[in-house]
Each structure stands twice: as structure tokens, then as C-alpha cells.
Amino acid sequence: MQLQQLRYFVAVAETRHFTRAAEAAHVAQPSLSQQIRALERELGSELFHRTRGNIALTDAGDALLPLARRILADTETARLAVQETVQLRRGRVRLGAPPSLCTSLVPDVLRVFRDRYPGVALGVREGGSRDLVRWLAAGELDLALIITPPSGEAAPALAVTELLHEELVLVASASAASAARRSRRTVRVAELRGRPLVMFREGYDVREATLAACRAAGFEPEFAVEGGEMDAVLGFVRAGLGPAVVPGMVAARSGLAVTPFAAPGLGRTIAVAHGREVPPTRAAEALRSTLLAHLHDAAGSGELPPGTRLLL
Secondary structure (H helix, E strand, C coil), X not given: CCHHHHHHHHHHHXXXXXXXXXXXXXXXXXXXXXXXXXXXXXXXXXXXXXXXXXXXXXXXXXXXXHHHHHHHHHHXXXXXXXXXXXXXXXXXEEEEECHHHHHCHHHHHHHHHHHHCCCCEEEEEECCHHHHHHHHHCCCCCEEEEXXXXXXXXXXXXXXXXXXXXXXXXXXXXXXXXXXXXXXXXECHHHHCCCCEEEEXXXXXXXXXXXXXXXXXXXXXXXXXXXXXHHHHHHHHHCCCCCEEEXXXXXXXXXXXXXXXXXXXXXXXXXXXXXXXXXXXXXXXXXXXXXXXXXXXXXXXXXXXXXXXXCC
16 A cells, blocks of 8 residues: 555545546546556455446545545654754644634744744644544644643543633623723622623534533523624624623733623633644644743733633
């Protein structure tokens, strides 16, 4: 089994067309077909159902596809690792993070990293923690910032280091700011009953935490507007559509009125994770070190928002 054969197989599986796959792979179509046939003979099974105008994976092809993608991803990772120089003048690192951290923590860390290693290509992928864990396990990311589940049990295929505990807070529009500042109070989760919230789309960890807290308090929250991404949610709050529960680091930069929750409060634990089986590349390890140093510096200088504490 040759890597080139796997590349051709994946190309056909993704395009469902031999000619388009050959064009994408920059190879003559007869050569690609010959290599696919050779792979099928070696494996002892056809990988595609071939009918006029229709190409579909067989059961054997379905079984091979995720493995082939992982092998090719690992091969690319190995190639890039070899190319990296001692001073990290070249390389690539792929970071995943929830949208809330891409809005708050990630930009500062990437700025420092980019200043130190301008030759290293950076890729960022946003997603919920469940998606990030899946992408890490599939070799599609080198590092990810994830929100650990309340049980504290992370995926066994990952090496996880807890970084921060961050409080979730309630933000409101400027019209509510003066009252919030005058009272200088906290808010209880029960006070959200009957108060329509601006709510994130499904898949946001903050959404799940908010729903769980409201249900634990004995009610289902009402939504003034539902389904936004981070920037949209903050914009809806500024427009006066309602308050929202957001992470403290996001709230600190939002310019909105911020009210903490009364004890025991709402919070989340932020961790950095990578795959256990494949050690991080040198570029990924450098980014991880930059992240840890940035957090220590921010904690030492008092730059972390109230309610955010370092766990390292």
C-alpha cells in the first residue's frame, strides 16, 4: 500500500468522480484508475461501486476512508516536523478554540507568538468543545483550547492541562448600566426567570452552562433572541434586546454593564489539549509555551478579569 494510492483513493472518495479526482491530484486519469485498481487488488476488495455517472464507496471503502485520511494527515505532520528548523523559522501550527476564547484570549497569545516566530504559519479553527475534541482525535488540529466537562473527565485520547477557571457573568445594555453600577449587586440565577435572554446558538458551551443552571434553579429560560454567534450576541445586547450570560474575559472587553452571579456562581474551566499518541510538533509546543507564559504574566500583573483565576 503506497501513500500515493491512498491520496488517489481519498481524492476519488471526496469528488465521487475519477476524472475530477485525477485533475485535483494532477495526474492522468488512466494512471489514477490503475493505482486504485492496484490498491483494491492488494486489499482484496473493491473500494468503489462503479456505475455510469455514479461512483459510490463500498463497505470496504467506507472502512478505509477515515484511516486513509488519518495516515495522510500523520504523514503531512511528519513532513512538516522534519522541515522545522531549530529556530522555528518554518513550520505550521493549527489551533482550535471556542468562539468566546477567539474573541478574548487567543488574539493576544497569537500576537506574541507571531512576533517571536514570524515564519510559522498559523491556522485557527473555531468550534464547540465536542467538535474540537473530535478534530484533535482525527489529527486535524495540533492544539485546542477546550472547556472541560463538569465531571472533569476528558477524552482518553487527549493530554489535557487545565489553565483557568473563568466566571460567567450577566451583561446588559448601556441603558441598564447606571442602575447596575449604582446597586453594585450580584444577580442570582433564579432572577433570570421570566427575563428574556439573548442566547447563543446550539453548540456553544456557554449556552449549555446557562441552560443547565436555569434548569437546576427550577425553570426554563426565555429567549428574546436565539441563535447568535459571539459578536452577534454582544450586538443584540448593546441594542437593548435583552441581557446575556457570557464569559468574564469577553465581558471585560465588551463595554457592557457587567453583573456577577451570586455564590456559588456560574463558571467554566478552560484547558489546553493535544493528542496523546502523537506528540506536539515543535511549533505547537512553542505555541503552548507562549500561551502558558502569557497567562502567568497576565495573572502576575492583575490583568485577568475578576473571577478568573489561574489553575497552573
